[in-house]
Amino acid sequence: MPVDQLSATFAALADPTRRAILARLVEGEATVNDLAAPFPISAQAVGKHLRVLERAGLIERRRTAQQRPSRLRAVALKDAAGWLEGYRAFWEAGFDRIDQRLRDHD
Amino acid sequence: MPVDQLSATFAALADPTRRAILARLVEGEATVNDLAAPFPISAQAVGKHLRVLERAGLIERRRTAQQRPSRLRAVALKDAAGWLEGYRAFWEAGFDRIDQRLRDHD
DNA sequence: TTCTTAGCAAACTAATTGGTTTGGTAGCAG
């Protein structure tokens, strides 16, 4: 696993279960069991996904009684979105290469 | 590796070498050896990265003589960017949860 | 105290990853 922050963020997003967990957290904090309920996998497996998300900075967890609710840290998505924005001009204009663009300007 | 398109895209982006390859391809087509030059890894390893990018739809390759130049397919980044956009409001407004937002509206 | 619930940690498995080295093939140049 690459260690830089951007790679960790993209890697964390490269799993549909983890993206679904983030989508659920938009509605507010949730415990491990809350988050595991919709999935056919064990709560332990969800706990592992939460650790991946936590390492990537995408969630924060606190401790209340015997629960460890997670909440979204959407700000960690900023850099990933910023990286992709650098390519927006290329797909929106329908060209994929700078030299193609230059050719269009001939 | 997850099989859905969005996961494949994020997984492909979760490696600094592959992101650097995409950045290089913004300048136009490049062969495997062109792309391998800046990196301390073998051309074979770069070839593997190219296959990952190709499976994710992020590059296309053609055949000319004995070269296999790659070119960027930036449009494949659109869905990933769209997914992230769904969270922009949360990090820009400085709240991370909908219920926090609702609280602000009380 | 005892029971139950929520969660973590460790050990294990199967599959994948990112890299290597070796050995090819396809096509151009001599």
Next chain:
DNA sequence: CTGCTACCAAACCAATTAGTTTGCTAAGAA
């Protein structure tokens, strides 16, 4: 034909991943 260049494919390795099961601790309920 003989080489050289560009690339691919396969075998291998070490590390990681996503999942499991088992067993633990911490906190509240009976």
